[in-house]
Amino acid sequence: MIDWNVALKVFVFGFSGVFTTLALLMLAITISGYVIAKLSKGNEGK
Amino acid sequence: MEGSFFNTIILKTGLVHLYWGHVVMWAIGFVFIYLAVKKDFEPLLLVPIGFGIFIVNLPLTPLMGIFEGKRELINIFYHYGLEWEVIPPLIFLGVGALTDFGPLIANPKTFMLGAAAQFGVYVTFFGALFLGFGVNEAASIGIIGGADGPTTIYLTAKLAPHLLGPNAIAAYSYMAMVPLIQPPIMRLLTTKEERMIVMKQLRPVSKLEKVLFPLIGTAIICLLVPDSAPLMAMLMLGNLFRECGVVERLTKTSQNELLNIVTIFLGISVGATMKAEGFLHWQPIYIFFLGLVAFAFSTIGGVLLAKFFNLFLKEKINPLIGSAGVSAVPMAARVSQKVGQQANPKNFLLMHAMGPNVAGVIGTATAAGLFLSILR
Numbered sequence: 418m419i420d421w422n423v424a425l426k427v428f429v430f431g432f433s434g435v436f437t438t439l440a441l442l443m444l445a446i447t448i449s450g451y452v453i454a455k456l457s458k459g460n461e462g463k
Numbered sequence: 464m465e466g467s468f469f470n471t472i473i474l475k476t477g478l479v480h481l482y483w484g485h486v487v488m489w490a491i492g493f494v495f496i497y498l499a500v501k502k503d504f505e506p507l508l509l510v511p512i513g514f515g516i517f518i519v520n521l522p523l524t525p526l527m528g529i530f531e532g533k534r535e536l537i538n539i540f541y542h543y544g545l546e547w548e549v550i551p552p553l554i555f556l557g558v559g560a561l562t563d564f565g566p567l568i569a570n571p572k573t574f575m576l577g578a579a580a581q582f583g584v585y586v587t588f589f590g591a592l593f594l595g596f597g598v599n600e601a602a603s604i605g606i607i608g609g610a611d612g613p614t615t616i617y618l619t620a621k622l623a624p625h626l627l628g629p630n631a632i633a634a635y636s637y638m639a640m641v642p643l644i645q646p647p648i649m650r651l652l653t654t655k656e657e658r659m660i661v662m663k664q665l666r667p668v669s670k671l672e673k674v675l676f677p678l679i680g681t682a683i684i685c686l687l688v689p690d691s692a693p694l695m696a697m698l699m700l701g702n703l704f705r706e707c708g709v710v711e712r713l714t715k716t717s718q719n720e721l722l723n724i725v726t727i728f729l730g731i732s733v734g735a736t737m738k739a740e741g742f743l744h745w746q747p748i749y750i751f752f753l754g755l756v757a758f759a760f761s762t763i764g765g766v767l768l769a770k771f772f773n774l775f776l777k778e779k780i781n782p783l784i785g786s787a788g789v790s791a792v793p794m795a796a797r798v799s800q801k802v803g804q805q806a807n808p809k810n811f812l813l814m815h816a817m818g819p820n821v822a823g824v825i826g827t828a829t830a831a832g833l834f835l836s837i838l839r
Binding site for chain 2: 419420423424426427428430431432434435436437438439440441442443445446447449450453457
């Protein structure tokens with residue numbers, strides 16, 4: 418007998434969890450890239 | 464007296480214990496070796512897997528059992544390598560040392576394509592439930608859709624170890640068949656104009672960004688999904704070796720010797736799980752069918768999200784790179800490149816497709832971690 422409650426939980430938390438995790442990683446990488454670019458531009462200016 | 468001694472000797476040979484199931488398994492093992500040798504399908508894995516299937520189906524061979532409390536040879540590899548979770552993370556270490564995350568760092572929105580390509584994992588999860596598998600079994604079958612062999616093995620060993628053989632075989636077989644499975648789906652879901660889209664060259668990525676990536680990646684993923692840490696931490700450590708530039712010896716060892724050694728143990732251990740008595744049932748046939756479904760829906764997920772992005776983006780992305788979100792690195796990216804060039808011979812999508820391709824590795828390991836955190 419399949420526990421559909423658990424199955425649904427796995428689907429909802431799982432699929433949205435993958436998106437959320439990778440979205441946060443995307444955000445972090447975008448921000449760090451932006452900061453690094455700014456800093457290196459600043460250093461070039463000096 | 465002599466007769467009974469002779470009988471004992473005869474009974475101790477494997478010959479009298481042979482049955483048709485063993486012969487079928489030999490044939491399966493030989494097919495894997497044939498595919499590896501003749502067709503070049505994942506030879507590094509299919510040769511040891513095929514040989515493992517063959518030898519474990521020679522009756523009475525003291526290889527995969529436990530005798531007088533002691534594990535036999537391949538059972539030792541299996542126990543310490545797979546049950547103790549050592550081999551898949553070590554393979555991830557090697558993969559990390561081999562992977563250039565530059566295309567992903569240069570175009571971070573391709574992270575989302577890697578996430579979308581996990582769609583097949585969840586479709587197959589439900590498909591497996593409908594076919595009568597339990598929740599843990601369904602999760603281990605679903606992860607085949609991530610097209611990542613080590614992750615499939617890692618999750619299956621934890622959630623449904625009795626399915627290790629068929630799941631691993633399905634994952635590696637379909638990974639080898641990515642060039643056959645994906646192109647028709649990619650063409651079906653895209654117009655010729657979409658396939659012809661030329662993407663702007665990726666920006667150069669600085670060394671600092673590449674060194675920070677494994678640190679940021681480890682922190683975020685392991686904080687959010689701690690159960691994915693054994694895979695992610697090793698992947699990122701391997702990548703840190705590669706990018707920091709001061710541990711060349713460790714990088715080379717991770718990329719070559721270590722990866723090759725664990726691949727031998729992985730292949731033979733997985734093959735040796737496929738004893739006729741446990742393998743010749745309806746389950747492996749369903750798993751092979753579900754594996755195909757998983758790959759198809761993962762491809763669909765990646766391509767459709769890329770098309771969805773194009774509704775909002777000024778600089779359009781070629782939806783063919785979405786299909787590379789299935790992990791199979793770098794084969795899925797090569798398929799994007801090939802199908803793209805069929806529509807526009809001047810189009811070079813390979814580097815663009817590497818972004819979602821390596822994001823898919825992270826996505827699949829994350830999906831596996833989430834399965835573990837919910838189901839264990």
